[in-house]
Amino acid sequence: MAAGAPARLAALTAAVLNAAVTAWVVLGFDFGRGASFQFEASRMVLENPRMGFNVGVDGLSLVMVVLTSLVTLAAVWLRPTKAGGEGLYYSSSLLIAAGAMGAFVATDLFFFYAFHELALIPTFLMIGMRGTGDNRAAAWKITLYLGLGSLVLLAGLAALVTSASGSGLTTFNMAELRELAPKIAPAVQEPIYLTLLLGFGVLISLFPFHSWAAPAYASAPAPTAMLHAGVLKKFGLYGLLRVAVPMLPAGFHAEWIQSILLVLLLGNILFIGLVAIAQKELDLVLGNSSVMHMGYVFLGIASGTAIGYSGAVFLMFAHGVSIALLFALCAQVREKTGSLQMARLGGLAKYAPFLGLTFAMATFASIGLPGFGNFAAEIMVFLGGFAEKPSDHLAPLQVATILALWGVVISAVYMLRAFRQVFQGEPAEVCTRATDLSGTSRAPILLLLVALLATGFFPELLLQAIRPFAQALAALN
Amino acid sequence: MPAYYLEVAVVLLGLVLLMLEAFSSASDKRFVGHLALAGLGAVFLALFFVNPAPGASPFWQFYTADSLALTYKGIALVCTMLVLILGLDYIPVLEKFTARIGGRGAWGEFFCLPVFICAGLMWMASAIDLTSIFVSLELVTIGFYIMVTFMRRNVGSLEAGVKYLILGALSTGFLVYGFTWLYGITGQTNLGAIADKLDSGTVARAPALFSFALILVALAFKVGAVPLHFWIPDVYQGAPTPITAFLSVGSKAAGFIVATRLLAPYLGAAAFSPTATAILLALACATLLVGNFAAIPQTNFKRLLAYSSISHAGFLVLALASGASGGFGLPPSQIVAFYMGAYLCMTLLAFAVLGVVSRVSGSDDLSAFNGLHQRSPLLAFALTVAMASLAGVPLTVGFLGKFFVFGAAAAHQLWLPLGFAVVGAATGFYYYLKVLRNMYWNPPANSPVAALSLAPLTKWTLVALIAATLILGVYPQPLLHFLR
Numbered sequence: 001m002a003a004g005a006p007a008r009l010a011a012l013t014a015a016v017l018n019a020a021v022t023a024w025v026v027l028g029f030d031f032g033r034g035a036s037f038q039f040e041a042s043r044m045v046l047e048n049p050r051m052g053f054n055v056g057v058d059g060l061s062l063v064m065v066v067l068t069s070l071v072t073l074a075a076v077w078l079r080p081t082k083a084g085g086e087g088l089y090y091s092s093s094l095l096i097a098a099g100a101m102g103a104f105v106a107t108d109l110f111f112f113y114a115f116h117e118l119a120l121i122p123t124f125l126m127i128g129m130r131g132t133g134d135n136r137a138a139a140w141k142i143t144l145y146l147g148l149g150s151l152v153l154l155a156g157l158a159a160l161v162t163s164a165s166g167s168g169l170t171t172f173n174m175a176e177l178r179e180l181a182p183k184i185a186p187a188v189q190e191p192i193y194l195t196l197l198l199g200f201g202v203l204i205s206l207f208p209f210h211s212w213a214a215p216a217y218a219s220a221p222a223p224t225a226m227l228h229a230g231v232l233k234k235f236g237l238y239g240l241l242r243v244a245v246p247m248l249p250a251g252f253h254a255e256w257i258q259s260i261l262l263v264l265l266l267g268n269i270l271f272i273g274l275v276a277i278a279q280k281e282l283d284l285v286l287g288n289s290s291v292m293h294m295g296y297v298f299l300g301i302a303s304g305t306a307i308g309y310s311g312a313v314f315l316m317f318a319h320g321v322s323i324a325l326l327f328a329l330c331a332q333v334r335e336k337t338g339s340l341q342m343a344r345l346g347g348l349a350k351y352a353p354f355l356g357l358t359f360a361m362a363t364f365a366s367i368g369l370p371g372f373g374n375f376a377a378e379i380m381v382f383l384g385g386f387a388e389k390p391s392d393h394l395a396p397l398q399v400a401t402i403l404a405l406w407g408v409v410i411s412a413v414y415m416l417r418a419f420r421q422v423f424q425g426e427p428a429e430v431c432t433r434a435t436d437l438s439g440t441s442r443a444p445i446l447l448l449l450v451a452l453l454a455t456g457f458f459p460e461l462l463l464q465a466i467r468p469f470a471q472a473l474a475a476l477n
Numbered sequence: 478m479p480a481y482y483l484e485v486a487v488v489l490l491g492l493v494l495l496m497l498e499a500f501s502s503a504s505d506k507r508f509v510g511h512l513a514l515a516g517l518g519a520v521f522l523a524l525f526f527v528n529p530a531p532g533a534s535p536f537w538q539f540y541t542a543d544s545l546a547l548t549y550k551g552i553a554l555v556c557t558m559l560v561l562i563l564g565l566d567y568i569p570v571l572e573k574f575t576a577r578i579g580g581r582g583a584w585g586e587f588f589c590l591p592v593f594i595c596a597g598l599m600w601m602a603s604a605i606d607l608t609s610i611f612v613s614l615e616l617v618t619i620g621f622y623i624m625v626t627f628m629r630r631n632v633g634s635l636e637a638g639v640k641y642l643i644l645g646a647l648s649t650g651f652l653v654y655g656f657t658w659l660y661g662i663t664g665q666t667n668l669g670a671i672a673d674k675l676d677s678g679t680v681a682r683a684p685a686l687f688s689f690a691l692i693l694v695a696l697a698f699k700v701g702a703v704p705l706h707f708w709i710p711d712v713y714q715g716a717p718t719p720i721t722a723f724l725s726v727g728s729k730a731a732g733f734i735v736a737t738r739l740l741a742p743y744l745g746a747a748a749f750s751p752t753a754t755a756i757l758l759a760l761a762c763a764t765l766l767v768g769n770f771a772a773i774p775q776t777n778f779k780r781l782l783a784y785s786s787i788s789h790a791g792f793l794v795l796a797l798a799s800g801a802s803g804g805f806g807l808p809p810s811q812i813v814a815f816y817m818g819a820y821l822c823m824t825l826l827a828f829a830v831l832g833v834v835s836r837v838s839g840s841d842d843l844s845a846f847n848g849l850h851q852r853s854p855l856l857a858f859a860l861t862v863a864m865a866s867l868a869g870v871p872l873t874v875g876f877l878g879k880f881f882v883f884g885a886a887a888a889h890q891l892w893l894p895l896g897f898a899v900v901g902a903a904t905g906f907y908y909y910l911k912v913l914r915n916m917y918w919n920p921p922a923n924s925p926v927a928a929l930s931l932a933p934l935t936k937w938t939l940v941a942l943i944a945a946t947l948i949l950g951v952y953p954q955p956l957l958h959f960l961r
Contacts, residue, residue: 045952049805049884053951088850088917110880114871121865124910128918136918140907147868147906151899154880158887162804170806170884 004086008076011090015069015076018101022069025057034059034468037107037175045110049161049170054108059469060313063462064104064231064238067317070451071230071324072097074444075223078328081335082130089130092122093223100231104238109172112242113157116203116235117150119228126224127216132334135219142216146203153199153239159192160247177247186250193251196244197261204236205291206298207267214275214287222331229290230324234316237297241309245301246476252304261302262400268295270403273410277417282340283330285418289366289411290323299404300381303397308384309470311377314462318373318455322365325448329359333422336434342418347427352436356423358445363415365452368408373455373462378408480527480542483520483550484599490516491592498585506585510565513588514558517595521554538667539606548814548960549602549734552821556727557595559825561588562938563719563832570836571717574628587627591723594620601731607656607666610735614652614699617731618645621724625716637715644708648698655691658684672742675749682748689743689753693760696739699732702790703763713783718835721779722828725786730817733793737810740797757798758894764791765901772908778831779841781908782824785867788901789820795894796882804885811960812885816878818956822949823866823875826942829935830860837929838922846912848921853929857916859939866946868909869902873950 025039037056045051057065075097080089095118102115120143127139164181165171171180184192198209205213213233217225245252252258269292276288293315300312332355334340337348349356365372385401394402437445455462490513498509527547531537564571564587572582597616604610622645626638660666662684663674674680698705713721743753768788775781796803796812803809831841833856838845850857866875879902886895931939949956 046954046957049807114876117871117876120870121861121910121913124913125917128914136914143910144903144906148899148903151902154883155887155895155899158804158880158883162884162888170804 004080004083007086007090011076011094014094015073015097018097019069019073022065026062026066029057029062029465031059031464031468034062034465035472037061040107042107049172050176051110051172052108053111054173055105056107057105059465059467060238060241061104062465063313063317064234065101067234067320068097068101068104068231070448071226071320074324074328074448075226077440077444077447078222078226078331079441080130081221081331085129088125089221089223092126093227095119095122096224096227096232100227100235103235107174109157109161109174109177109243112174112239113150113154116232119232120146120150123220123224123228127220130221131219132221133219134215138215138219142212145209145212149199149202149209151199152195152202156192156195156199157243159195160243163188163192164247174242181247182249184248184250186254189248189250190254190257193244193248193254194257196248196251197240197257200236200239200244201264202236203239204233204294204298205268206294207264207271207291210268210272210291213291214284217287217290217327218281218283222328225327225331226324229287229327230320233290233294234320237294237301237312237316240301241313241473246473249476258302259396261298262396265295265298265302266400266403268292268298269407270410273407273414276414277410279414280342282333282342282345282418282422283327285342285414286323286326286330289326289414290319292407292411293319293323293366295404295407296378296381299401300384302400303381303384303387304474305384305387306467306470306474307380307387309473310463310466311380311382311384313466313470314373314380314455314459315377317462318365318377318452321448321451322362322372322374325358325362325445325452326366328445328448329355329362332437333359337428337430339430342421345422345428345431346425347423348431348434349423350427351431351434354436354438354442358449359423360419361449361452363419365456367412367415371456372452373459374452376456376459478523478527479532480529480547480550480603481536481540483523483527484596484603486520486523487517487592487596487599490520491589491596494589494592495586498589504581506588507565507568509585510561510588513592514561517554517558517561517592521551521558524551524554539609540603541605542603544960545734545737545810545814546603548818549730550599551959552730552814552817553595553598553602553727556723556730556821556825557591557598559829559938559942560591560719560723560727562934563722563825563829564588564591566832566836566932566935567717567719571628574631574634576630584627587624587717590620590624594624594723594727598727598731602734604735605668605738607660607668607671610739611653611656614731614735615649617728618649621645621720621728624720624723625712627720628717631715633715634717635715637712640708640715641712644698644705648695648705651691651698652695655688655695658688658691662688668738668742672745675742675746678748680748685743685749686752689749690756692739693756696732696736697760700729700736700790700793701732701787702760702794703767703787704760706764706767706787706790709787710780710783713786714777714779714841718779718828718832718841721782722825725782725828726817726821726824729786729790730821733797733813733817736794736797737813741810744798744801754798754800757794758891761791761795761798762894762897764788764794765897766791769901769904769908773904775908776843777841778843778846778912781843781912782827782831785905785909786824788905789816789867791901792816792879792882792898795891795898796885798894799882799885799891800889802888803881804883804888805881807881807885807957809885811957812878812881814960815881815953815956819866819874819878819946819949822942822945823863823873826859826863826939826946827867829939829942830856830863833929833931833935843912843915844922846915847919849916851921852927853931855931855936855939856929859943860916861913862943862946864909864912866950868905871950872947874946874953875950877950877953
């Protein structure tokens with residue numbers, strides 16, 4: 001048995017078991033009651049403050065759980081590019097996945113927050129130990145940025161819990177907080193909501209708190225980038241939908257906060273889009289594209305409509321899968337050619353046709369072409385942005401939506417350009433020596449691609465879970 | 478069984494050990510340490526069978542056995558036992574620095590004196606009278622004067638001892654002076670009577686606040702808060718590593734139980750509460766700032782832990798100052814006690830790893846930790862858990878402590894101090910993770926890599942502390958149950 005094989009076997013077993021449990025939950029899920037939590041279990045940790053290890057899945061959680069299982073399986077399946085230290089390598093990947101999974105199924109605010117941070121140290125170690133390029137600086141940046149962001153979030157959550165509980169029993173139970181928190185005076189809700197938006201925003205790489213993301217993803221080893229960009233970054237968005245929007249409606253509807261959010265999300269889509277165009281290395285293009293697409297999810301959330309929420313959740317899934325796929329492929333390009341500088345690459349598709357084909361499809365998905373889940377998601381976001389009642393002038397949200405539409409053009413420019421420079425044209429010298437993916441190393445790629453195509457052709461697969469949740473959330477307003 | 482039996486037992490244990498050490502003909506005095514451990518372990522078990530109800534005799538005006546006192550007694554006992562275990566591992570270093578020229582080392586007392594300090598710490602936990610507070614405090618401080626300078630052939634240890642002695646004596650002066658003013662204006666030495674008197678509105682404002690300021694300065698020395706924090710890095714660096722751990726945990730815990738009890742009369746009196754709170758908050762913010770920012774450039778692990786200890790004092794003072802109702806349903810005294818319990822687990826875990834690493838490499842520098850995960854995965858994992866907990870990463874007990882402090886600050890709308898706490902905690906991520914960088918990113922200094930071997934007792938202590946840090950981080954109920 002090769003060195004590190006036991007670690008790989010254990011990690012793959014864990015990921016497969018995880019996927020099996022997820023499949024069991026999906027099969028047993030009652031989609032008619034998608035707005036309420038199912039498969040609930042709880043274990044009291046503290047009586048006062050009331051804190052418990054409570055878990056459950058509703059439609060939103062279910063989609064995120066499926067995303068986590070898929071990406072985890074693919075990330076663990078990829079072979080490490082560097083031999084040695086397999087134990088730490090696989091356990092870090094699994095810890096990041098566990099953190100995300102725990103956060104998505106927790107129905108207690110304490111564990112919801114706590115699980116997310118489980119990923120902090122593994123990410124730091126992986127980028128620092130196995131990353132490429134300026135990896136140490138990137139590792140510090142992502143860790144300190146996210147550390148500060150999550151502390152701001154913690155302050156916001158502490159304020160939320162203490163204000164909601166008043167003089168009575170302090171509770172972290174999300175179901176109870178959902179009853180109590182909306183009763184907080186609107187003047188208090190607004191600063192708390194803004195703090196949460198800021199805290200979650202840093203974790204999501206909301207403009208202008210985005211600068212940690214692209215360099216960290218570019219220099220991280222493939223599984224870390226896949227799990228972090230694909231899954232973990234969705235925690236912030238999940239938190240907005242799960243905590244901030246339903247619990248603090250007065251904060252969500254405050255016009256001044258809404259205006260700030262609209263400006264910032266346009267910063268994500270337009271400014272970061274232009275930044276992505278200017279990149280010269282493939283990994284940085286992908287890193288920036290991942291930041292940019294968060295803007296659409298914010299737009300869906302800001303719309304406050306059922307269809308907008310549905311689009312946002314759908315995009316969280318589709319973007320998670322497509323960016324994980326792109327980072328997996330990008331790591332293959334680096335491994336086969338030894339470079340990611342687009343100017344030094346070219347014609348790779350001729351020598352590695354499987355890689356070229358799958359990268360092209362991932363590119364199309366990322367741009368949002370029909371047939372992929374991303375298209376279904378983005379169209380719902382844009383429809384949500386226009387769902388307001390017609391009047392004789394455009395609402396700010398509608399103006400933002402019109403501007404955001406240009407993002408599709410921008411992403412077409414940088415993604416297609418990147419594809420052309422790497423895979424087409426005159427074959428570069430480094431590419432002529434490249435070999436294609438073969439055998440089982442194709443499996444994780446195909447797994448993610450199939451997920452994108454399936455949700456693209458049959459969006460109802462996801463929508464049946466998302467719709468009840470989105471409608472319930474929109475009905476709160 | 479009345480609670481003071483415990484202190485009596487510990488003092489007797491210390492005396493017996495001292496005699497055994499002096500008159501034993503054995504050349505290896507290791508057995509003293511083992512006996513001390515066994516004795517303290519027995520006392521720790523007895524702690525669970527104590528009758529907390531006060532008796533009728535006047536003795537109970539000086540002494541209390543409330544749940545807070547019992548918790549701090551437990552902290553003192555566990556801390557002393559762990560320090561003795563660290564000490565057993567540290568014997569080679571003690572041997573080297575206590576030996577006469579050409580002779581053998583004399584380190585038998587190294588395992589007796591901490592027992593007396595432990596008795597002092599336990600008494601401090603119960604003291605509710607100015608006199609009993611002062612006497613127990615001095616018992617502890619004088620014990621530490623000796624222990625800090627224990628390595629008498631080591632210049633660093635002597636220098637640390639002199640610094641500690643001078644500043645300790647100074648702070649004692651402040652404390653006594655504060656006590657005399659407090660006695661002068663209230664005519665009482667019992668803290669309960671003092672609280673009633675201060676709250677009655679008949680006490681003049683200026684002398685009361687003057688006594689508060691004097692007492693605060695002395696307490697700041699004990700707990701390592703601004704403005705009397707500057708001895709900490711030097712003394713921590715020079716003292717023998719087990720004693721550094723003892724100072725960092727035991728002495729700080731005792732300082733905080735005394736602070737909890739001594740400051741309560743001021744914080745509870747309507748006339749003085751706003752001013753006292755404001756001063757404490759300012760102190761907390763300054764301590765958070767100094768501790769965390771000064772920790773950033775440190776390259777010596779002991780100094781790093783020293784500044785970390787200052788920054789934790791900042792969080793604890795913030796909890797004390799955040800108002801009587803506390804946060805998340807926990808009063809400030811319980812938040813502080815919980816935080817100290819958490820601090821015990823994670824700090825002693827860090828010192829246990831440091832003890833092994835510095836014994837092998839002969840250095841306390843961060844560079845001594847380079848590539849530790851290749852030499853000993855267990856040590857690297859232990860230190861990772863300790864650093865994560867100190868930094869406040871969730872699912873560790875250190876996070877819960879910080880979380881409760883944040884909750885207390887948020888519940889009282891102390892947004893500015895909360896901001897300081899957020900910035901301080903975020904800074905912590907940098908300097909605690911610096912250690913992880915050395916352990917995991919950097920290659921080991923020597924190749925081929927030499928594996929580190931651990932004594933069984935050290936190994937199981939590490940495992941127990943890791944388990945405590947992680948389990949209490951998810952399930953804090955046992956510790957909180959003990960507190961109530």
